[in-house]
Amino acid sequence: MGNPVEVIQSVKLDDENSTLILLDQTVLPNETIFLELKEMEDVWDAIYQLKVRGAPAIGIAAAYGVYLGTKKSNAETYEALYEDFKKVKEYLASSRPTAVNLFWALNRMEDRLKKEAGKNVSEVKAALKEEAELIRAEDEKICESIGQYALSLLETGWGILTHCNAGTIATAKYGTALAPIYLGQEKGYDFKVYADETRPLLQGARLTAWELQQAGVDVTLICDNMASIVMKEGKIQAVLVGCDRVAENGDTANKIGTSGVAILAKHYNIPFYVCAPLSTVDLECKTGEDIHIELRPSEEITSKWYEKPMAPKDVKTYNPCFDVTDHSLITGIITENGIAYAPFNETLPKMFQSNK
Structure with missing residues (x-):
């Protein structure tokens, strides 16, 4: 038998601090730096600049990103929250036009949001977080x-x-x-x-x-x-x-x-x-x-x-x-x-x- 795999998790969610943590792949192999991103402009830039790259990782980052962007919303109704979600989604979607996983993940997050229609804002935000975590967990099983x-x-x-x-x-x-x-x-x-x-x-x-x-x-x-x-x-x-x-x-x-x-x-x-x-x-x-x-x-x-x-x-x-x-x-x-x-x-x- 061989050796166990050295696992490097390149995309993480720090929900407590409303932060997306990404391994900056632009500085490898000389440095191992994990970026802590709170602003959507920084998430957009990380995707565009290939700081996060690889179709599945882009999808995971987009799912976490659109969740965090929507989490910041001060909307008090489902309808208003949906409008804020769409703005974040459209913005992140403009970062990489070729990678289909970007759009797949963003669309899946929107589908989940639609299923939560009628619920209060905090419940919808929790559902978006759950969906983003599912996307990450499913990708691990898919890769295996x-x-x-x-x-x-x-x-x-x-x-x-x-x-x-x-x-x-x-x-x-x-x-x-x-x-x-x-x-x-x-x-x-x-x-x-x-x-x-x-x-x-x-x-x-x-x-x-x-x-x-x-x-x-x-x-x-x-x-x-x-x-x-x-x-x-x-x-x-x-x-x-x-x-x-x-x-x-x-x-x-x-x-x-x-x-x-x-x-x-x-x-x-x-x-x-x-x-x-x-x-x-x-x-x-x-x-x-x-x-x-x-x-x-x-x-x-x-x-x-x-x-x-x-x-x-x-x-x-x-x-x-x-x-x-x-x-x-x-x-x-x-x-x-x-x-x-x-x-x-x-x-x-x-x-x-x-x-x-």
Whole structure:
């Protein structure tokens, strides 16, 4: 048997002090700082600036955030409280347009608020807190289930390539794409993980390599453009990635560079798996063409991680945050209710009907 998982809870609620506590992922691995946020402007900024990141963690943060924002309301009636809730919800929803979990969590909180119609304000606020806590607890169970399904596809000693960070700090626990790594670690699978650095924000280098190393996993950091050679050399037997949105046809938006990894995996005949909680699957989004791709500031490419700028002053940049991996490149989409295979427009809806 292996070692127990090192659990890092990246999103916490301090209800007594009306505070959202977030692990600041922008300063890792050099510093471990937990932010204490009381104002909605700070919560919005934390989501936008990727201080909290990872689709499930964003959803949890949004749920806690909209609860805390509504908790501050001085409304004396349900109707007035609802109006205050909607203002907070709309504000937080504007922080990250691509991550579907943000909207999923906010909409779920609104659904709970609607169910509390007719109750007094204090009861409604308590219900919103309960719903936010449920979202966090459910995500922990979802991640473990995704990990178990994914682990069933892997063998002891395999080399696993991952891109960006879909680990425990991006979720309630275990992560999505890293969940089978952690569960395998506990069971002595002895995986050899290769983590792409994931330019330009370096989530693989700063976050994945850091948390796997903390957990005692055998992890090797590589530059993004080294994925091809480690595949060619036979070091990789499977690719596992997370995602921010899955369209009905199986097209998947994930951190920029994921599509290229999938193309390489196809060339080298290596299975490419997307680990996606059902909250990330958007059946209203028909194809990847319908997914909005967020553009990020140029300094993330030119100067953010350097002591001095590493590009000519005022050079034009193009910095999309995500790309879309075509469904034809995806071997399987692993959800908490099972593994969907092509044709995804038939199998993904069935995942929602499963009671496993």
